[in-house]
Amino acid sequence: xxxxxxxxxxxxxxxxxxxxxxxxxxxxxxxxxxxxxxxxxxxxxxxxxxxxxxxxxxxxxxxxxxxxxxxxxxxxxxxxxxxxxxxxxxxxxxxxxxxxxxxxxxxxxxxxxxxxxxxxxxxxxxxxxxxxxxxxxxxxxxxxxxxxxxxxxxxxxxxxxxxxxxxxxxxxxxxxxxxxxxxxxxxxxxxxxxxxxxxxxxxxxxxxxxxxxxxxxxxxxxxxxxxxxxxxxxxxxxxxxxxxxxxxxxxxxxxxxxxxxxxxxxxxxxxxxxxxxxxxxxxxx
Amino acid sequence: xxxxxxxxxxxxxxxxxxxxxxxxxxxxxxxxxxxxxxxxxxxxxxxxxxxxxxxxxxxxxxxxxxxxxxxxxxxxxxxxxxxxxxxxxxxxxxxxxxxxxxxxxxxxxxxxxxxxxxxxxxxxxxxxxxxxxxxxxxxxxxxxxxxxxxxxxxxxxxxxxxxxxxxxxxxxxxxxxxxxxxxxxxxxxxxxxxxxxxxxxxxxxxxxxxxxxxxxxxxxxxxxxxxxxxxxxxxxxxxxxxxxxxxxxxxxxxxxxxxxxxxxxxxxxxxxxxxxxxxxxxxxxxxxxxxxxx
Amino acid sequence: xxxxxxxxxxxxxxxxxxxxxxxxxxxxxxxxxxxxxxxxxxxxxxxxxxxxxxxxxxxxxxxxxxxxxxxxxxxxxxxxxxxxxxxxxxxxxxxxxxxxxxxxxxxxxxxxxxxxxxxxxxxxxxxxxxxxxxxxxxxxxxxxxxxxxxxxxxxxxxxxxxxxxxxxxxxxxxxxxxxxxxxxxxxxxxxxxxxxxxxxxxxxxxxxxxxxxxxxxxxx
Numbered sequence: 072x073x074x075x076x077x078x079x080x081x082x083x084x085x086x087x088x089x090x091x092x093x094x095x096x097x098x099x100x101x102x103x104x105x106x107x108x109x110x111x112x113x114x115x116x117x118x119x120x121x122x123x124x125x126x127x128x129x130x131x132x133x134x135x136x137x138x139x140x141x142x143x144x145x146x147x148x149x150x151x152x153x154x155x156x157x158x159x160x161x162x163x164x165x166x167x168x169x170x171x172x173x174x175x176x177x178x179x180x181x182x183x184x185x186x187x188x189x190x191x192x193x194x195x196x197x198x199x200x201x202x203x204x205x206x207x208x209x210x211x212x213x214x215x216x217x218x219x220x221x222x223x224x225x226x227x228x229x230x231x232x233x234x235x236x237x238x239x240x241x242x243x244x245x246x247x248x249x250x251x252x253x254x255x256x257x258x259x260x261x262x263x264x265x266x267x268x269x270x271x272x273x274x275x276x277x278x279x280x281x282x283x284x285x286x287x288x289x290x291x292x293x294x295x296x297x298x299x300x301x302x303x304x305x306x307x308x309x310x311x312x313x314x315x316x317x318x319x320x321x322x323x324x325x326x327x328x329x330x331x332x333x334x335x336x337x338x339x340x341x342x343x344x345x346x347x348x349x350x351x352x353x354x355x356x
Numbered sequence: 357x358x359x360x361x362x363x364x365x366x367x368x369x370x371x372x373x374x375x376x377x378x379x380x381x382x383x384x385x386x387x388x389x390x391x392x393x394x395x396x397x398x399x400x401x402x403x404x405x406x407x408x409x410x411x412x413x414x415x416x417x418x419x420x421x422x423x424x425x426x427x428x429x430x431x432x433x434x435x436x437x438x439x440x441x442x443x444x445x446x447x448x449x450x451x452x453x454x455x456x457x458x459x460x461x462x463x464x465x466x467x468x469x470x471x472x473x474x475x476x477x478x479x480x481x482x483x484x485x486x487x488x489x490x491x492x493x494x495x496x497x498x499x500x501x502x503x504x505x506x507x508x509x510x511x512x513x514x515x516x517x518x519x520x521x522x523x524x525x526x527x528x529x530x531x532x533x534x535x536x537x538x539x540x541x542x543x544x545x546x547x548x549x550x551x552x553x554x555x556x557x558x559x560x561x562x563x564x565x566x567x568x569x570x571x572x573x574x575x576x577x578x579x580x581x582x583x584x585x586x587x588x589x590x591x592x593x594x595x596x597x598x599x600x601x602x603x604x605x606x607x608x609x610x611x612x613x614x615x616x617x618x619x620x621x622x623x624x625x626x627x628x629x630x631x632x633x634x635x636x637x638x639x640x641x642x643x644x645x646x647x648x649x650x
Numbered sequence: 651x652x653x654x655x656x657x658x659x660x661x662x663x664x665x666x667x668x669x670x671x672x673x674x675x676x677x678x679x680x681x682x683x684x685x686x687x688x689x690x691x692x693x694x695x696x697x698x699x700x701x702x703x704x705x706x707x708x709x710x711x712x713x714x715x716x717x718x719x720x721x722x723x724x725x726x727x728x729x730x731x732x733x734x735x736x737x738x739x740x741x742x743x744x745x746x747x748x749x750x751x752x753x754x755x756x757x758x759x760x761x762x763x764x765x766x767x768x769x770x771x772x773x774x775x776x777x778x779x780x781x782x783x784x785x786x787x788x789x790x791x792x793x794x795x796x797x798x799x800x801x802x803x804x805x806x807x808x809x810x811x812x813x814x815x816x817x818x819x820x821x822x823x824x825x826x827x828x829x830x831x832x833x834x835x836x837x838x839x840x841x842x843x844x845x846x847x848x849x850x851x852x853x854x855x856x857x858x859x860x861x862x863x864x865x866x867x868x869x870x
Binding site: 172240242243244245247249250254258262263265 | 449451454456479480481482483486487489491493495496497506507510511556559560563
C-alpha cells in the first residue's frame with residue numbers, strides 16, 4: 072500500500088482532531104468542578120469568620136451566629152459511623168478475601184453491591200426503626216448508625232479488593248515459615264494492605280460526610296451544641312439544607328459558607344487518601 | 357523437636373533435631389575413617405514417602421509415589437510442566453491444606469514421624485520443613501533484618517540478643533551477610549533479585565528447619581545469581597536436607613546428589629544424579645533428559 | 651540435529667580407514683607401488699576428519715548434552731582417535747609394501763594373509779556394530795584379539811629365525827615384522843572401538859576388564 076501525501080495529511084488531521092476532542096472533553100469534566108468551587112468561594116468566603124466556626128445558629132431573623140455545632144456534629148457523626156462501618160467492613164472484607172467458600176463469597180459480594188446501590192434515605196428509615204422509635208427520640212446514635220450502614224458495603228468491597236491484590240506468595244511464604252493463618256493475616260497481609268484499607272475508609276468517610284437524607288429523621292439537627300449522644304445532633308448537610316431554603320439572606324450566606332466548609336472537609340479527606348497512598352517503603356506512584 | 361510439641365514447648369526446645377546420626381568412624385577397625393565433620397557415613401532417610409497420592413477435586417495429580425529422600429543430601433526433582441513436581445514438594449510440608457479441594461493420601465514420615473498424623477499440627481511440620489519459592493517474596497513492609505527474623509519474632513521470640521545472633525547466622529549461611537551487614541534496616545525490596553532470593557533463604561533458615569524445600573529457586577535469576585544459589589545449596593547440604601524442584605537439567609546435574617524424574621504424576625525413575633544424566637534406565641527418562649519431549 | 655552430522659562424519663572417517671587398510675594390504679600382496687603411494691596420500695583425509703570430528707564434538711559438548719547424547723559425543727571422540735591411528739598403521743603398512751615391492755619376495759611361509767583378514771574383519775565388525783547399534787556383536791569380536799596377538803607372536807618368531815638363517819633377507823624380514831605389528835595394532839584399535847560401542851549402547855565401561863563385559867560398571 073503506497074502512502075500518498077494526501078493520505079498522510081488526512082491521517083494527520085484525523086489524529087489532531089481526536090486529540091483535540093479528548094482535550095475538550097477533559098476540560099468539560101473539570102469545568103463544572105471549577106465553576107462550583109469558584110461559586111462557593113465567591114458566595115461563601117465572605118461569611119467565614121471566627122463566629123462562624125465557634126458560634127451556634129441564632130434565632131430566625133437575627134444576623135450573626137455560626138455553624139460551629141454543625142461542623143462538630145458532622146465530625147462526631149463520622150466517628151460514630153466509622154465505629155460501625157470500619158470493623159464490620161474490614162472484618163467482612165478479610166473474611167471474603169481470606170476465608171469462606173466460593174459460592175458463599177459470591178453471594179456476599181452480590182448483596183454488598185446491591186446494598187451499595189440502596190438509596191441513603193432508606194438507611195435513614197432503617198435507623199429510624201431500629202433506634203429512634205425504641206429511644207422515642209432523635210439522637211446522634213441514630214445518625215451515626217445510618218451513616219455507618221452506608222459505609223459498611225463500601226469499606227467491605229474496598230478492603231476485599233485491596234487484600235486480594237496482596238500477592239498470594241506472601242501468604243504462602245508466611246505459612247511456610249510455620250505461622251498460623253490468623254497470624255499471617257494480621258501480621259503480614261494486613262500491614263501490606265493497610266494503606267489501601269485506610270484509603271478505602273477515608274473514601275467512605277468522604278462519601279457519607281455529605282449525606283443529608285438519612286440524617287433528616289435520625290440525627291434530626293440541633294440548633295445548639297449536642298451535649299450527649301442520645302440527643303439530636305446538628306450536621307453540616309442538614310444545616311445547609313435548612314438555611315438554604317430559608318428566606319433570610321444572612322442564613323443563605325451562611326449556607327454557602329457551610330457548603331464551602333463541607334467541600335473543604337471532603338477535599339482534606341481526599342488529600343489524606345493521596346498521602347496514605349505513599350507508604351514507608353514505596354516510591355511515588 | 358517433636359511434631360506433637362505445642363508452640364510454647366518449641367520456643368524453649370534446643371536447636372534442631374539431634375537424632376541425626378553423625379559419622380560412624382569411632383570403630384578402631386574402620387580403616388577408611390571419614391574426616392571429622394563429614395556427613396553421615398551411611399545413607400539415612402530424612403523423608404520417607406510411601407504411596408503418596410494427591411487429588412484436586414476429581415483430578416489425581418500424583419499417583420502413588422514412593423521415594424526415600426536422603427538426609428544431608430540434595431535431591432532434585434525434574435520433569436516436564438504439569439508432571440506433579442511442585443505438587444509433590446508441597447505435600448512434604450502440608451501446603452496443600454490451604455486449598456479446599458485438595459486431598460492427600462499416603463504416608464510421609466519426617467525422620468520417622470508421620471507428618472500427617474492425627475495430632476500433628478501443620479504449623480509444626482512447616483517449622484521443621486522450610487520452603488523457598490520460585491519468585492523471591494521478602495515481606496515489603498519489613499526491613500532486611502526484620503524479614504530474616506520474622507519467623508522467630510512472630511512465634512514469640514523476644515530476646516534481642518538472640519534475634520541479632522540468629523540474623524547474622526542465617527545471613528551468613530545464605531552468603532548474604534557481607535553484602536547487607538551495614539544496612540539491615542534498609543527495606544528488603546531494595547535488594548536485587550538474587551539478593552532477595554538469598555534473603556528468603558536466610559528467612560527460611562532462621563527458624564532452623566531440618567529440611568529445606570526449594571521450588572525452582574533460581575529460575576527467575578540471571579546466571580551469576582543462579583550460580584551463587586547453587587554454591588549456596590552445596591554448602592547448605594552439609595547441615596540440611598534439601599529437595600529442589602527444577603526444570604533446568606544442567607542445574608540438577610550440577611547441584612544434586614540424587615535425582616527423581618516425574619512424568620504425568622508418576623515417579624518414573626529415581627537414582628544417583630550421575631547415573632540419571634549419563635545412563636538413565638527408563639526410556640522416558642532418557643527421552644526427557646535428551647530433550648526429545650518436555 | 652548436529653548429533654546426526656557427527657555420526658555421519660564418523661562413519662565417513664570409518665569407511666576411509668577401512669579402505670586405507672584394505673588398499674594397503676592389497677598393495678602389499680600385489681606388490682603395487684602406485685597403490686602404496688596413494689594410501690600414504692589419502693591418510694591426510696583421515697587426519698583432517700579427526701580434527702573436524704573433535705571440533706564438532708567440542709561444540710556439541712558446549713550445548714551440555716545428556717545421557718545417550720553425551721555418551722555419543724565422548725565415544726565419537728574416542729573412536730575418531732582410534733580410526734586415525736588405524737589410518738596411520740595403514741600408512742605404515744603401505745610404506746613397507748612400497749619398499750618390499752622394490753625387491754624380490756621372501757621365500758618364507760608366514761600367516762600374514764590370515765592375520766590381515768582377521769584384523770580387517772574385526773575392524774569391519776566393530777564399525778558395523780556401531781552403525782547397527784549392536785553391542786552384542788561388538789562384545790563378540792573382542793576375544794578375537796587374542797588370536798591376532800597369537801599369530802603376531804608366531805610370525806615374529808618365524809621371521810626372526812629365518813632372518814638369522816638367511817642374513818641377506820634381514821631388511822625384507824624386518825619390513826614384514828613391522829607389517830605384522832601394524833596388523834596387531836589395527837586389531838587392538840578395532841577392539842577399542844568395540845568397547846566404546848558397548849559403552850555407548852549399554853552404558854557399561856568394559857575396558858581393562860579382561861572379560862567381555864562383566865564387573866566394571868560405568869558411571870558411579
